[in-house]
Amino acid sequence: MRSTGQRTLVTGGAGFLGSHVCDALIRRGDDVLCVDNFHTGTRDNIAALLEHPRFELLQHDVTLPLDVAVDRIFNLACPASPVHYQHDPVQTTRTCVHGAMNMLALAHKRGARILQASTSEVYGDPEVHPQPESYWGRVNPIGMRSCYNEGKRCAETLFFDYRRQYDLQIKVVRIFNTYGPRMYVDDGRVVSNFIVQALRGEDVTLYGDGSQTRSFCYVDDLIEALLAAMDTPADFTGPVNVGNPAELSMRELAERVLRLSGSRSRIVHRPLPPDDPKVRRPDIALAERALGWQPRVPLDAGLEKTIAYFRAHLNA
Template identity: 60%
Template sequence: MSRILVTGGAGFLGSHLIDRLVEQDHEVVCLDNLQTGSLENIKHLESKITFIEHDIVEALPQLRQFDEIYNLACPASPIHYQADPVHTFKTSVIGAMNILELARQTGAKVFQASTSEVYGDPLVHPQPEQYWGHVNPIGIRSCYDEGKRGAETLFFDYARMYDLEIKIVRIFNTYGPRMDARDGRVVSNFIVQSLQNRPLTVYGDGKQSRSFCYVDDLIEGFLRMMASPKTVTGPINLGNPNEFTMLELAEKVLKWTANETPLQYHELPQDDPKQRQPIIDQANIILNWAPKVMLDEGLQKTIEYFKSVVA
């Protein structure tokens, strides 16, 4: 049994991670400022974990020794991270530094939830970890994209300077139960709009592509990465390499919600990536990991969840 800190633990991914850690009988401390997370996500765990409401941008409270730290604290959807872009950037960079200092003080190995957004609007397709990206450093998405790139820089500098054990994964589009119905992401948008008999919002011509990974698969990748040898630092792509256009996704959502809601087209947002697909060879070889849940199965599970929370 390990003592583990999960920052952002009341969020979509964090709460699923804590579920798995509790199943493994670890002692878990969840730290979250509840900016985008929700206590509802961890309500079923309240007697099994310690919850601390705190913002990692601020000096961390006095905490006991940890064996492992998972840093998942940061708003991850454009609607949320653009609402306060300065705070988003501070969460990624200052927050990462605070977490790294804690890991340095306690000797914990530390995990960074990075993102495929570090690749920006990629000129290389699909994206390997060796690709440095094509990122607008001053656009409306830059607070998140460049913030996460800066966090990766800090993680590697701490590893080189202080021999800290680091683990970095780059997360590609993930979906599943406990997504925020108002987060503006395409999967949640389409499902909620269909369930409420509203037109599905499609940006641009709908031919831009994404690769969708079900949350259970992603969390398994997290755990395998944290359990890997010290020499495995990443960054490693975690995502489902099966690529779909937004129009194909809309068709599947309408099929599984048994609805015929029309599509409503809007202008493509600034710097919105045209293509996003991971190369997961490193995850296959190093972690023996590959996603198992295909999109149709994952959508059905996610739709059932949203039926219970959307009026």
């Protein structure tokens, strides 16, 4: 692939999603600067890129200012699983808010286009279902999840204020539950939890009665959407929902993982964590219109690939 001559910065580039973004950008010919402080990211995720002539790694924390020459910025830096973002909630808020401010300042200085990886958590425990971008959400501002939820909401505010005040080219993408290879064994997310427990022959932990629902998007589909959002015309800012609208209960997901993994683990119930959303499903009509995007990977196919990844990882 010939170089596009475009230099793209990916913050959180050694993380689950960030490393896949780096892969996709290298494949299409960008020069990629991967920035990560390795709080949750890992060099294993980018090992195949480290010797590539168009890939550069910079260990840096986005809560500190950064000045580099770039044309585009994907701001993905932030722990995204409850286990990780609740471990140091003050630092999580700092990463969301100070990180966004520093990357926006860099984009403004360099005339770069910038994309914010926001989250479906900005909708909180929603009263509107499915969730359209016009819904303002129902978020507890002082709860255990607030460091992430409110941090991401504040980051969106900063992005749109930079747009209004400085006419900065921004893109805001609200990412719904995403899964696939390079998820972490101990990240506490439901897909990785179920798969790891099933492969280890441990009890599969179901919180509450298992009737709460989620929608799961395979990582390859999600990365296509992020790149498509970045490439939209300058007057399109979002926010835009990206996720798979196929909804299922947590009990259904647990049963599917057990079937696909061939596990004989049993399902056990634990109390529901505070502020855990009862439903979560994206309205993706805007993504379909503006990005020309729909998820393509069926859940079973994505789960099979993810199970194979974890099986190999655990065996190693």
